[in-house]
Amino acid sequence: MEQISAAIAAAVMPGTLLAMLVGTVFGVIVGALPGLGSVLAITIALPFTFGMDTVPAIALVLAIYCSSVYGGSISAILINTPGTPQSAATMLDGFPMTKQGKVDYAIGWATTASVFGGIFSTVILIIMAPQLARFALRFNSIETFALISLSLTCIAGVSRGTILKGVIAGLVGIFLATVGTDPMTGTVRFDFGVFELTGGFKLIPAVVGLFAFGEVFSRVSKRHDASQQVDMNVGFRVAPLREWLLRWKTLVRSAVIGTFVGILPGTGASTASFIAYSETKRAGRFKEKLGTGEPEGLIASETSNNAVTGGALVPTLALGIPGDAVTAVMMSALIIQGIQPGVRLFEDNPETMNAAFVALIICNIMLFAVGALLAPLITRVLRIPEPILLALVMILSVVGSYGVSGAVFDVFVSLFFGVGAFLFRLCGVPIAPIVIGLVLGPIFEESLRQGLLITDGDFLAFFDPREHVIAFVLMLLTVAIIAFSTWREIGAAMRKKKEAT
Template sequence: MLEHILPAILISLNWQVLAAMAVGTVAGIIIGGLPGLGTALGLVIALPFTYSMEPSMAIALLLAIYVSSIYGGSISAILINVPGTPQSAASVLDGYPMAVRGEGALALGYATIASFVGGIFSLFILVIFAPQLAKLALFFGPIETFALLLFALTTVAGVSSQNLLKGLIAALIGIFLALIGPDEITGQIRFDFGIVFLTAGLTVIPLLIGIFAISEVLIQAATLTDSAKPSVVKGGFRIPSWAAWKPRMATLMRSCVLGSAIGVLPGTGATAATFISYADAKRRSPNPEDFGKGEPSGLIASEASNNAVSGGAMVPMLALGIPGDAGTAVMLGGLAIHNIAPGARLFQEQPDTVTLIFVLLMVANVFMLVLGAAGANIYSRLLRIPITLLMPLVVMLCIVGAYAVRSNPIDLIIVMVFGILGFLLRLNNFPLAPIIIGFILGAPMERALRQGLILSDTNFLEFFRSPMACGLFIITGLVLLNIMGLGRVLRRLIARKTNSPEI
């Protein structure tokens, strides 16, 4: 591979390739930042433009959009409390409180650098371990997927610090919403109440937009006192000091590892990775009570892990030709148009192409860092728009974004209904993130459980015969015990025992 690096670098330094990279990065950041348009949709929009391009340009454009759209979602999450993509839903938890405190520039700094580190880390994993990890991904079947998703569900506790009961209720609402529509195993339609448009079920983007964006607009409207008041949030870009990074390096690295690993595994996804990393960071933090109130570690965990998924998800796509999520599936189609057929043979027969993809992915991450930092001042200016104008604009973009997903008119109603629901839940101090966690995990978890039950002849005990699943079940159990406070009780008991002889 080494002998291919120099030619690959030369190709990627071609001005046309760099131009495609720059356009893709800017487009990706905007696509990610706008609520509604996500990574997969952004790639689909770009695909027709790549037909007539040189393969190197086309790959550069697609990779740039892929990488930067994941990052772009964090900008709106931090600045206006609206996650631009589902992958940045966990970034609102601490990003927005930081911005409200006047540390928007710092929050963007943390998010941008964490995203960059996450992207680069996962790229190294991809370069070094792709063929080996891809085989591992294959052996992660429905049973193992179910065990991992079950574990991911414990993150609900991590994001509902004030009131676990309310968090659980919110998660159950999310899981219930995921049940609407066709049962994927039997094809039976559930909870459609006779409405044709509901037979297709709900999708995450209208739900996300309603619950976060519309409810935010309603909150702003309800708390608006002086329409001339300048917005509280200050933007810009500030690189956090090394002193601020140092205690958070462990969080950053763990989130990179978690994101890359979850990215490699099929069927779990970037959103789950962010919540798992967030919950992990909170569990290990010396000051977990600060999470949700603007603790940079929470933002770092979310942003490092969602960008780390980008490299991880490329592993099965490049090494096996089997995409793990919607974004890499579209990318696979884009590569096929240029006669690049990912799979084991790609690594043996076209090592130059593989190297080029790696180098371009590296460049895409650098572009994301540079253009993200440079652009921060520009999009922060958005916030100088008076709130009475900005919020209607947000509503309009949200509604267009929700409809664009699948042209289903029910999504317009869903946005509004869940906007009001989100507003009411917020007023009653319900955490909103568990609804999204429940919704995103609910459907794949049910699917994996039932596929697993078919494979095991409806004998759940068979699930424990998979060592990976068994390990995950045990971890889940331990985390649950810890959440219920048994860890503290045990520690106190042990402390009392060791102390007693002295008394």
């Protein structure tokens, strides 16, 4: 009991609370700006942690982590361009809600869902971190391959009505992820002599290009269409409890998906949000209305991507192996403080870790407060005339894709993706599968080839139920989902044909 009160005492000291507040506001802003991203936000804060005490330093970094994931949803909802790749799925229902004039409710849904996801995964982290970490260790290359294959089926969930084109977009995404140096052989693929491409396409410039530039280009090309603005309700509104209770299953399911995906090293919040969205499309109460501004879609995406924050900390803190790219940078914040992450972290630093857990819960609560306060200001952005808004978004997006690594080449990469996205949209091809492919592609390929290396080239040995039970089960699920989706699509197509004749 004294442990808990000591932890709470350490976490609510003024220095720590201030660090959390600064971190939350900073994270929301950096998350909302297109490009940049959570990793950059924490990188900027790292030099400041050199001189800080341990608990405030950790609290600062945790606050930035949670709030930057949330911040991305703000721009996704307001201007249909995710501030961070983690919020790409939030656009699918967030922006339609804005177009209907309900932006205050949209931000309310997103904020509350994020806080729920964050606190849910933190509680799981506190209770079960060591056991879950051990479970995560059992996911080796072959199991990861099966899991990623299952995750790739969520491409179907985000390609409403155009599965063929969605699948092609997904394949293009995975292909684009292979551009660059092959980590297994050191050969450079598809660089066409451009040295800067030997590192491949970085995710954030690609996402800025696909969504920010793609969106601006789309709007510019439709300028003369109806540009009357719907009456915008600025502010912050949380929907009544009844609406929440109707969607409670999605809320919990998305939180579980987010936590679970976070626990597995290598996958991050973008993966979680797409899987959760796809699952909700399959089994949600309002699945028919998903994609038209249905809050259930917002819940799916935002709960899961914030739930990853707690989940990713499980392997990071319990094993010293980062759960995603962001926690990798966070680990260095610990190292700077002289704390060595690893299997002995909890034994060697119990007070610090307990204080960190309490801080994480407070960060999530603070997120709600900051979101509620900033929302009325930020939503007023929508009242700016569209030409001005688009020009400013273009400037911010260019800076956002430049800022990630300070290379102008990345801005050209963004432009390339932007033009590509516009052409795809012109042909009615969904863009989200490209991001899914880009995010999952590298892990998919690595786990496939590692697995083949281990089984000496025998692909079927992957699913031997005696050796790899988990992989077997996951692969069965994948095949089942693919078969079911194909069946349903063919059925729908044949029915349409019958109606037409």
